[in-house]
Amino acid sequence: MNFEERHTQSDDAQVEAALRNFRSSVHAWSEQEFVRPRAIEHTRWSSFRRAFWRTIANPALGGTLAAAVAIASIGVPAGIYHERAVEAEHKASLELQRKQAVELALKAQAAAAANPVDDEAFLDDVDSDIAQATPDAMQPLASLMSDGPSQSTR
Amino acid sequence: MATTTTVLESMGKPAAAIAFPGERAINDAAQFAEAAACYRPQIFRFLLASLRDPDAAETLTQDCLLKAHRNWASFRGDSSVMTWLLRIAINLQKDHWRSRRLQFWKQTSSNSVDADDASQWLPSGESSPEQQAVAKDQVRQVWRTVKNLSERQRTVFMLRHVEEMEIHEIAQAVGLSEGTVKAHLSRAMVRVRAELGGKR
Numbered sequence: 001m002n003f004e005e006r007h008t009q010s011d012d013a014q015v016e017a018a019l020r021n022f023r024s025s026v027h028a029w030s031e032q033e034f035v036r037p038r039a040i041e042h043t044r045w046s047s048f049r050r051a052f053w054r055t056i057a058n059p060a061l062g063g064t065l066a067a068a069v070a071i072a073s074i075g076v077p078a079g080i081y082h083e084r085a086v087e088a089e090h091k092a093s094l095e096l097q098r099k100q101a102v103e104l105a106l107k108a109q110a111a112a113a114a115n116p117v118d119d120e121a122f123l124d125d126v127d128s129d130i131a132q133a134t135p136d137a138m139q140p141l142a143s144l145m146s147d148g149p150s151q152s153t154r
Numbered sequence: 155m156a157t158t159t160t161v162l163e164s165m166g167k168p169a170a171a172i173a174f175p176g177e178r179a180i181n182d183a184a185q186f187a188e189a190a191a192c193y194r195p196q197i198f199r200f201l202l203a204s205l206r207d208p209d210a211a212e213t214l215t216q217d218c219l220l221k222a223h224r225n226w227a228s229f230r231g232d233s234s235v236m237t238w239l240l241r242i243a244i245n246l247q248k249d250h251w252r253s254r255r256l257q258f259w260k261q262t263s264s265n266s267v268d269a270d271d272a273s274q275w276l277p278s279g280e281s282s283p284e285q286q287a288v289a290k291d292q293v294r295q296v297w298r299t300v301k302n303l304s305e306r307q308r309t310v311f312m313l314r315h316v317e318e319m320e321i322h323e324i325a326q327a328v329g330l331s332e333g334t335v336k337a338h339l340s341r342a343m344v345r346v347r348a349e350l351g352g353k354r
Contacts, residue, residue: 014350014351015347017292018292018293018296018346019296019315021296022292022293022296022316025276026203026316027199027316028276030198030199030203033198033202033208033211033212034195034198034199038209
């Protein structure tokens, strides 16, 4: 074994001893810290959170909140249900009105098809409706007009 | 602790190396409680050595166990429980460093212990004052080196030389290949040797 090898072995032993001591030191430190009691440090935020949950945990407030939640959980769905029912009723009413209008239109159309009106008779009726008795002063002129059913005096 | 160890050992394997196989009902709360009680000191020790902050180590240990509890049902038993827990702890530690780096301007209070102070805990085996002085000096030198290592090198170094884990276990815990772990460990050791006055 030459000087270099002996020196290297010596170095290795030194490093191994150092690592062993390091390991033991860390273990000792860790064991001491692990069992050490720790004080809980209260920050402003943690105090606020604690106060908040304490308030929530208050029986009176908790009961009120529970009642509010219960009312909301029943009332809101009931309101929504009622609103939907009214809307459905409105829609049904509109639909009924539309159907009735369609039915009336169809009926009128059918009635018109069943009783066709003659154009000539219709015009005669109109003429007879608008015909008036000729005043005495106009009699000479009336005699000049052609004979027809419209010239009849009433 | 003793009871926990006994219960875990009664499951057929030593507590330190126990692996919960996937086919077993691993989502059992009692099993998790046993595992948590058994491995909590080890997780705390790793985090304390990595962070040098007892309060942060305690907080992250609790976070680690909480996260493990939430994911206990999804633990398939591919690795040992300890490796799995350490993997969670390593990820939490990374997040911790990242958040500290981002929040430096907020002047967050840190209880981080200085490397020199961390070396005051000495193994009780050293008898003479000379031996104690030498040991203390060695521990201080190692701490100084560890402090200046990169995050990954430090993690690998701690797992190897403080937790005495095997290379393949470290690779599982940190999510790297064994070759990469060896490379990180080698670089860390070069720096430790240099600090201790070695030639390599």
